[in-house]
Amino acid sequence: MSGTTVLLKEKNFYEESSGLFSWIFTMDHKRIALLYLYAIMTFFLVGMTLGFIMRLELFAPGGQLMDPKTYNQMFTFHGVIMIFLVIIPSIPAVFGNFMLPIMLGTDDVALPKLNLFSWWLYIIGAVMALSTLFWGNGSADTGWTFYAPYSVTSETNVSMLLLAAFVLGFSSILTGLNFIVTIHRLRAPGMTWFKMPLFAWGLYATAWIQLLATPIVGITLLMVVVERTFGIGLFDPSLGGDPVLYQHLFWIYSHPVVYVMILPAMGIISEIIPTAAQRVIFGYKAIAISSMAIAFLGYFVWGHHMFTSGMSGEARIVFSFVTFLVAIPTAIKVFNWIATLYKGSIHITPNLLWASAFIFNFLIGGLTGLINGALAADVHVHDTTYIVAHFHYTMFGGTIFVFFGGLHYWFPKIWGRMYNMKLANVALALTFVGFNITYGAMLTVGVHGMPRRYYDYLPEFEFLNKVSTIGSWVMVTGLLLMIYNLMRSARKGEIATRNPWNGVTLEWQVPSPPPLHNFDHKPILSPNGPYDFGILDQVNALDEKRK
């Protein structure tokens, strides 16, 4: 065979063109995804470093490294970076951009120019946010929530940071809009709504939230900017405004956005688990519909951030009740994932381990959430490090863990190489253990009453804070090891085949890395839905033909 036919391998999308401009003005969804990835990883490292330094500060009572104001600026900037620059765009902008068109069997998103424009908005927003560090009175010290009236009176560069968040929100809206249009218009012939991969469902639900919630916070942040500029008290009680109104407007967006962060992550888990178990996902429709249910319910629970802000008792009871309702579709997903593994032929891969770590962390994050959602318990834990640990369990232990899990899952597809499995497992173990020590200790010390957002604490909290800080060292070691492993493997790893994990969704049917237009053959769709492992032989035969 090798003697008679010499098949030219098709150029992959990296080889198609080169030079800086071919990247930053590209309309190829895969390149845009990688642009996002590199930017997001950079900001993640910045945010991680800030968190690391804050934990060092808390190693012992009293000021260790900085004064209180610097500490306030640090947790604000840590929050803004991690929320607006890392978590919100992370999975949709990176894996959504890279994988969604391929999973739908097409060659790009529906509006490629808009996609590039979104990335530029993201970079402009990022530059605006970072610029606040270097002029005036330094970065904002209000906390990432920008609560009025302090955000109106603070002398730091709050306005610029708010405008940055506005621009970043706009970028997020346009990405969501693009995905909705793409899913409506560009599914491969024969791929009906309920034959879409579940990651696409996750992104679809996410996109609607991005679209319908982000404008509200955009205008709210703009109100604060205008208020600061003209000195009118929309939210300043001394001038007749209502600070609680700000909190309502802020959380009307910022609670749904929590689901912007978690729904695509749940989508990735729904991809990793059937592939690892080599069997059809259990309860496909239940998982797909529960994503939409979470997106819908997510609009009606914002009040649970404000149980202690002063609301009528009736409102609090309703918000608390609806909050508990969210647990139902979430639990449906978790049970379905576990049921998928049952009697599957499970392949223990690093991506499955990341997914399992996610389920463990998210279980803690979700169950501690129910405690906050209960009115009486919330009063006790409100504004303690318990809350900080709770949302790190969901956002970091949840979304970011899945982001890394997805990175390990799709790594061979994106870079065409395999990574060092042993190192990947060690890195995960360190990160997982370090993570649980860090935030487990914070969870506990919070229940004991340590307030959050202070650079100092009472002596009785010292032991658990020391434990937490030591945990953060383990975690950071693990994260750096993971990044080292992936960066090295992207250049030097073994060449990956088309389908290293034996998956059946469409992304495993294209070459690794894919060519510019993704598909070199007609996508193989099973009439039984996206997770029919009956077509596995056909998918794997694609590579054979090429050899």
Add this chain to the structure above:
Amino acid sequence: MKNVSNLDNMGHYKIPNSGHNRDDEAKKLGMWLFLFTEILLFGGLFFVYAIYRFKYFDEFKIIAEHMSITLGAINTVVLIASSLTVAMSITAMKKGKDNVAVLLIFITILFAMTFMVNKYFEWSDHIHHGLFMGADAFNNLAKGEGMFLFLYYFMTGLHGLHIIVGAILLGIVAYKIMNGSVNQDKLVFHENAGLYWHLVDLIWIYLFPLFYLLH
């Protein structure tokens, strides 16, 4: 066999659902979704207006007396007329009458400018009377009155910004019609600009009664 394209007769797979195919429906869907976000953007402001109208009911009524219903009504008529001309220009394009379409777009832009000039006189009149943030007369107003004026400047100002953006978009449409890239068979850009213009118009339809008519 040098080329992969003959591999197993799969051919170089041509994708029927390519993202680079011309897809007017996708662009229109995108525009409608974007209009949702615009409505929500203003929705946040309408919400705040409602809250403070409820809180400062009497003060809102008193200060609204200062608004000139005549100027507001003229602007309302101007904007509704401009929505008509923009819709007519799209119909003209569909019939292939490019020149009529361009003329109608220019009339629309003229209406937009009339609106902004009118707005300019209105604002400068208020500012002249000290009814602007920071002026003495303004500082002596009751809290609710100041709130009303602030919301007035904010909401009509943001709306004015949208008028400017819309007019620029229409200008680009006119340019594209003249160089032929928007034509009888390919006018989704024109239609989308028209949709945007209708939205801007529609928002004013709500701003007008809230600030001028409710005494």
